[in-house]
Amino acid sequence: MSSTASEVSRPAILTTFGAMIGLALGPSVIANLTVSAYIGPIEAEFGWLRSDVSFAFSLVAYMIVVMSPLQGMLVDRFGPRKVVLTSIPLFALSLGAIYFTPDNIYVYYFLWALVPIAGLGLWPLGYLQAVTPWFDRKLGLALGCANAGIGVGSTFLPMLVIGPIIAAYSWRHAILAIAALVLFVSWPVVAYCLKEPHGGDSAARKLAAASRSFGLSFRDSMREPTFWMLNLGFFLLGMTATSLVTQQVPLLRDAGWTVEETTRLQTTFGFGLLFARVAVGFVIDHVFAPRVMTTVSIGGAIACVLYAVAPEWGYVSALLIGFLLGAEFDVLAFLIKRYYGYLAYGRVYGVIFGVFYLGSAVGIWGMPKLREMTADLSYDNGLYAAAAILLASAVLMAFMPAYRYAAGHVVETTPSPTN
Numbered sequence: 001m002s003s004t005a006s007e008v009s010r011p012a013i014l015t016t017f018g019a020m021i022g023l024a025l026g027p028s029v030i031a032n033l034t035v036s037a038y039i040g041p042i043e044a045e046f047g048w049l050r051s052d053v054s055f056a057f058s059l060v061a062y063m064i065v066v067m068s069p070l071q072g073m074l075v076d077r078f079g080p081r082k083v084v085l086t087s088i089p090l091f092a093l094s095l096g097a098i099y100f101t102p103d104n105i106y107v108y109y110f111l112w113a114l115v116p117i118a119g120l121g122l123w124p125l126g127y128l129q130a131v132t133p134w135f136d137r138k139l140g141l142a143l144g145c146a147n148a149g150i151g152v153g154s155t156f157l158p159m160l161v162i163g164p165i166i167a168a169y170s171w172r173h174a175i176l177a178i179a180a181l182v183l184f185v186s187w188p189v190v191a192y193c194l195k196e197p198h199g200g201d202s203a204a205r206k207l208a209a210a211s212r213s214f215g216l217s218f219r220d221s222m223r224e225p226t227f228w229m230l231n232l233g234f235f236l237l238g239m240t241a242t243s244l245v246t247q248q249v250p251l252l253r254d255a256g257w258t259v260e261e262t263t264r265l266q267t268t269f270g271f272g273l274l275f276a277r278v279a280v281g282f283v284i285d286h287v288f289a290p291r292v293m294t295t296v297s298i299g300g301a302i303a304c305v306l307y308a309v310a311p312e313w314g315y316v317s318a319l320l321i322g323f324l325l326g327a328e329f330d331v332l333a334f335l336i337k338r339y340y341g342y343l344a345y346g347r348v349y350g351v352i353f354g355v356f357y358l359g360s361a362v363g364i365w366g367m368p369k370l371r372e373m374t375a376d377l378s379y380d381n382g383l384y385a386a387a388a389i390l391l392a393s394a395v396l397m398a399f400m401p402a403y404r405y406a407a408g409h410v411v412e413t414t415p416s417p418t419n
Contacts, residue, residue, distance in 0.1 A: 011195040012134035016146050018193025019127035022084065023149030024157075025186040026127075027091060027119040030178055031060050031112075032242060032360075033154045033273075033325070036249035037162050037266065041171040046103055050250060051368040056112040057246055061238075061361035063116040064123065065354040071120050072350025080121075080130040081194050087121035088187045094118035095179035099172045124150075125349045128333045132345065133197050137285070143333045144281015151274025151326060158266040167259065215341015215405065221348050226339050229396060231355045233293075234332065236393040238359025240386040241300065241325050243367040245269070248307070248318065250368070251379050255311040268315050272322020280327040281334075289331045289338070290400035297394035300324035304387035308380045324390075328356075338403040 035057050042053050074083050094114045101108050127146055135142040165174040221227050249262045284292055303320035306313045336348050367382040374381060
């Protein structure tokens with residue numbers, strides 16, 4: 001699927017841009033990476049324990065575990081465009097419903113649990129599977145640019161929308177504003193930009209056929225040792241990375257940081273994530289991707305220790321966590337094609353993505369719970385545990401074998417209009 005052409009086709013560029021915008025206003029940002037801004041206001045309004053407030057986001061993660069394999073099957077069967085465009089308005093409606101949360105924690109849990117169901121097609125797989133068939137030798141960079149949308153959303157939504165609206169009005173109004181952006185910005189942009197390589201263009205038809213015909217079946221993929229190594233590695237990453245993101249604002253508020261300072265920290269985290277999305281995407285085209293994952297996992301472990309012993313270094317920790325999360329799904333999307341091909345891409349991605357969020361569900365609830373079990377309400381035990389888990393993940397990634405399908409694997413059988 002490689003070409004000697006020096007330029008990438010217009011549909012490939014549009015699809016990558018549409019994926020970036022969709023991910024910027026998707027559930028990965030809105031229901032995961034920016035939720036820490038809501039925890040304090042919800043805790044204050046209802047008087048619930050922090051671990052109980054945070055458990056809603058563990059429920060989101062548990063629902064992702066259930067929905068991810070279904071997303072993979074639907075995307076493999078119907079194509080990403082149909083699944084994504086159906087999900088965007090449903091996702092917006094589910095966010096709007098949270099505005100009406102009553103003083104009933106079970107209703108609160110139910111409304112958040114609906115979000116990943118309504119946003120079924122909007123987790124990164126839907127967009128990344130739209131981008132992947134258009135690229136081969138520049139696949140890492142393309143995935144990085146698409147995934148940069150998560151960094152864009154994580155950077156600018158807290159700074160321009162969530163933080164100011166919570167300060168001026170309430171967390172409810174912030175959620176409602178986000179729902180409006182999803183419906184009136186994300187949907188039209190994605191509808192116009194997201195393309196699939198088929199239609200009247202014979203080269204595009206050849207690209208689609210090639211991209212879907214090479215690789216291992218899902219059953220054969222499951223027999224590969226790398227499949228289980230990736231599942232374990234991403235489970236460990238899920239236990240730590242997402243829990244750190246959801247708790248870093250409450251953690252630093254406990255350490256005496258102001259609302260303005262933690263808003264700037266969220267923006268710093270977003271910039272780190274944004275930089276890593278693009279930089280890692282470029283690097284993994286040239287450097288063995290598991291080696292990159294080992295490096296950022298060690299950086300994440302350092303961030304955990306810094307949060308515990310030197311919270312005044314919070315901006316550095318936030319950058320390191322941003323690098324970690326910025327690398328994770330660039331690397332996962334890249335490795336699935338390199339180890340298993342494209343035949344069962346959606347199902348393999350859906351399973352590993354779900355396992356990541358199974359770990360996330362444990363970590364999101366577990367870290368504040370460990371805090372509540374200490375006499376001084378300290379996050380230190382949870383942070384040291386997270387550091388150890390990240391180091392274990394780094395070691396596991398270091399033992400990943402060489403790729404089965406290196407770049408240019410099908411170049412002789414099927415030329416492509418893109419590079």
